[in-house]
Amino acid sequence: MTTRIGKRRANLRDVAKASGVSVATVSRVLNSPSVVSEKTLTRVQRVIEELRFTPSAAARAINSGRSRFVGALIPTLDNAIFAGFLEGLESQLAASGLSLIVATTNDDPEIEFAKAQELLNIGAEGLIISGISHSQSLEKMVERTQLPTIAISYFDPQYHLPTVGYDNRASARIAIEHLRSIGCQRIAVIHGPTLNNDRTRTRVDELHRNAGSIALEYFEADISVQSGAAKAKTILASGTRWDAILCLSDVLATGALFELLRQNIRIPEDMALMGMEDLPSSASTYPRLTSVDLQVREMGIAAASALANWIEHHERPESVKLEARLNIRQTTALRLKD
Amino acid sequence: MTTRIGKRRANLRDVAKASGVSVATVSRVLNSPSVVSEKTLTRVQRVIEELRFTPSAAARAINSGRSRFVGALIPTLDNAIFAGFLEGLESQLAASGLSLIVATTNDDPEIEFAKAQELLNIGAEGLIISGISHSQSLEKMVERTQLPTIAISYFDPQYHLPTVGYDNRASARIAIEHLRSIGCQRIAVIHGPTLNNDRTRTRVDELHRNAGSIALEYFEADISVQSGAAKAKTILASGTRWDAILCLSDVLATGALFELLRQNIRIPEDMALMGMEDLPSSASTYPRLTSVDLQVREMGIAAASALANWIEHHERPESVKLEARLNIRQTTALRLKD
DNA sequence: TGCGAAAATGTAACTGGTTACAAGTTTTTC
DNA sequence: GAAAAACTTGTAACCAGTTACATTTTCGCA
Numbered sequence A, B: 001m002t003t004r005i006g007k008r009r010a011n012l013r014d015v016a017k018a019s020g021v022s023v024a025t026v027s028r029v030l031n032s033p034s035v036v037s038e039k040t041l042t043r044v045q046r047v048i049e050e051l052r053f054t055p056s057a058a059a060r061a062i063n064s065g066r067s068r069f070v071g072a073l074i075p076t077l078d079n080a081i082f083a084g085f086l087e088g089l090e091s092q093l094a095a096s097g098l099s100l101i102v103a104t105t106n107d108d109p110e111i112e113f114a115k116a117q118e119l120l121n122i123g124a125e126g127l128i129i130s131g132i133s134h135s136q137s138l139e140k141m142v143e144r145t146q147l148p149t150i151a152i153s154y155f156d157p158q159y160h161l162p163t164v165g166y167d168n169r170a171s172a173r174i175a176i177e178h179l180r181s182i183g184c185q186r187i188a189v190i191h192g193p194t195l196n197n198d199r200t201r202t203r204v205d206e207l208h209r210n211a212g213s214i215a216l217e218y219f220e221a222d223i224s225v226q227s228g229a230a231k232a233k234t235i236l237a238s239g240t241r242w243d244a245i246l247c248l249s250d251v252l253a254t255g256a257l258f259e260l261l262r263q264n265i266r267i268p269e270d271m272a273l274m275g276m277e278d279l280p281s282s283a284s285t286y287p288r289l290t291s292v293d294l295q296v297r298e299m300g301i302a303a304a305s306a307l308a309n310w311i312e313h314h315e316r317p318e319s320v321k322l323e324a325r326l327n328i329r330q331t332t333a334l335r336l337k338d
Numbered sequence C: 001t002g003c004g005a006a007a008a009t010g011t012a013a014c015t016g017g018t019t020a021c022a023a024g025t026t027t028t029t030c
Numbered sequence D: 001g002a003a004a005a006a007c008t009t010g011t012a013a014c015c016a017g018t019t020a021c022a023t024t025t026t027c028g029c030a
Helices: A012-019 A023-031 A038-051 A057-064 A080-095 A109-121 A136-145 A168-181 A198-209 A225-237 A250-262 A280-284 A296-313 B012-019 B023-031 B038-050 B057-064 B080-095 B109-121 B136-145 B168-181 B198-209 B225-237 B250-262 B280-284 B296-313
Strands: A069-074 A099-104 A127-130 A149-152 A163-166 A186-191 A215-220 A244-247 A272-277 A290-293 A320-322 A325-327 B069-074 B099-104 B127-130 B149-152 B163-166 B186-191 B215-220 B244-247 B272-277 B290-293 B320-322 B325-327
Touching (some): A012 A023, A069 A080, A080 B099, A109 A127, A109 A136, A163 A168, A163 A296, A168 A325, A215 A225, A250 A272, A250 A280, A280 B225, A280 B250, A296 A320, B012 B023, B012 B038, B080 B099, B099 B109, B163 B168, B168 B198, B168 B244, B168 B325, B186 B225, B198 B215, B225 B244, B225 B250, B244 B250, B250 B280
Parallel strands (some): A069 A099, A149 A163, A186 A215, A272 A290, B069 B127, B149 B163, B186 B244, B272 B290
Antiparallel strands (some): A290 A325
16 A cells, blocks of 8 residues: 555655655666666556656756756747747757757847846756847856857857857848849838847848949838738838839748739839748749748757757857858749749 | 865855855845845855856756746647747746747657657646647656646547637638638648648548538648648649639648739639638738638637646636637638728 | 675765754844 | 844755665575
8 A cells, every 4th residue: 555645746755665665766766777676666666656756857957967958039939930940949959858948039138138047047058049139137147157058140250159140241242232133223121120130230231331323222120921011012102113122031021022913013024022031931932032041940950059069068169150042033033934 | 265166066055155154045145135134145146256156947946846837849830830829828928937848749649749758857847739639658648747738729628638729620610611602612622731630630521521512622731831832733733623722721821822823813713712820921912811710829828828827726727719710801702902 | 505796775975955943143122 | 231122144954856885685606
């Protein structure tokens, strides 16, 4: 007969008592059953079953000093932009036996800091943060705790933390050069919020620097298909004659694409359209969307490898640069057939 | 002078020794600084700073018995389908001081079980699982450990766990009734994988039961814009004259939409198109997509509330049914203007 | 049958915090 | 100026596991 322990969760000592063995033996049944005799093994296992005993993760962690998970702080889950990244990140972390906690920051440095602190409090072994602009408090916390932390979406070897990302300047140049090469003179740029988003700010800045004789006008929108469509409508209604709309996110470009179709504008004859990110869906739109491939899934994989290695072998990784690639498709090229 | 402790991370006892106080006092500095005298407080805090001391989350958890996070097992992060759900889930959990760990299962019950076990091992206080078909081992584990667990995407009050989701049968009926009402006789249905996905199987089954005089043909595709477009191409090339394409996911519908546009098919005159889920983007497509709103964000919020309450107050929640709503837009209605 | 080695198990210290209770100090009150 | 009250701090037990080391049991073989 086993002792019933009120409503409290049974612990290792309860199991030991109920099965008439020492705590060490119960621990062995759990972790190295091969060294326990057949007879004891089955007896203890039956008691474990009876008492519905589940070892406490915290108590285990206290001994191993490991929690086996890392936290990722990303701006939002609300659209597909981070889907590919998270997919790559999660699957690669899993390969190192690490789990992933996702927290969203809404691009607010204060929220980011608060959530980072929470992640630390619950024992995260590493952190992924987006971009290289963060609150002082966050920077200090990372510095103080020496927590392995990687900044993504922004390649910058000068940054005080390792970065894994694309060169935002280069990707902006690739975009404007391509539009220049097909003869665009006046370009409307739709981009996401610049407040607290260094990726967007940097891209916009680099477009500006490389404009040359091209006239650029900027339109800021939330990152959503709906906002992309709305901004495109504004742009079309503005009276100016634009050669192209450049969207600094494929999500925005998809929205703009729908609006152009709605207004019966021929693409690219009347208006070229270009995105950035190259979401998987962009190759299937009508017309197919030209975009700068930022390799977000690869970024996830690279970030996971770097972080796992840092945690496992205490080697601080080097920054990793993902080469942006131009994928020319129908929204900027006349001759391309299906 | 403070004692340097090799490379080992400093712990509470180190701090106590270095600042000449007891461990209790250090603990107080951390948790209730107000009861500690000014002098001691600053002294201890300086030592904490010097030794870069960070309290161990595991050691804290062992006392409180709390880990403060729950795990969500979802099929994939690869497309936008779960974005809204996760967004709702995460934000509502945060309101209860709970964090979210996301793990993907790829709709494989074995992977699902393995990841659930891992989540349990690292101390998850609750679990979200997708649908109501799971491996025996997972069911047994949940039963054994009494871990608060909620099944989403499938409302079924009979299920042995609380469910939070839409009525998959009702949503299928809503879809087919709408298409019947606009006079469709032959409908091509594009749906996601049915293997290990009870949501899809149930919807397909219910379409079948309610077909009446309508001829239905089914096309299975991976859930992606690309696959949706590819299947639509197959359907258009099949020679049969279809009245409508019904996609059991808006992601598929978006792909089909692009393919119809590509082939210059008038929507809805030549072919009606309908989706399911009602992603935020569906209201902005061209033409705007008719869809059955499954309220996935609300599902996230409801699941989070139910789970948090279960964890906090040990009350097993009731199942929650989200009412699917038909959003009629241009892809099935001639008269609707922008 | 008896001895040594191998196998199985137990004891108790340890992980890094929290906290009940006790004890020592300072401040207040009469 | 002494007793009472309030404030600080310390001691040691406790949380739920793991594990080094000691001890007991079992077994093979001369």
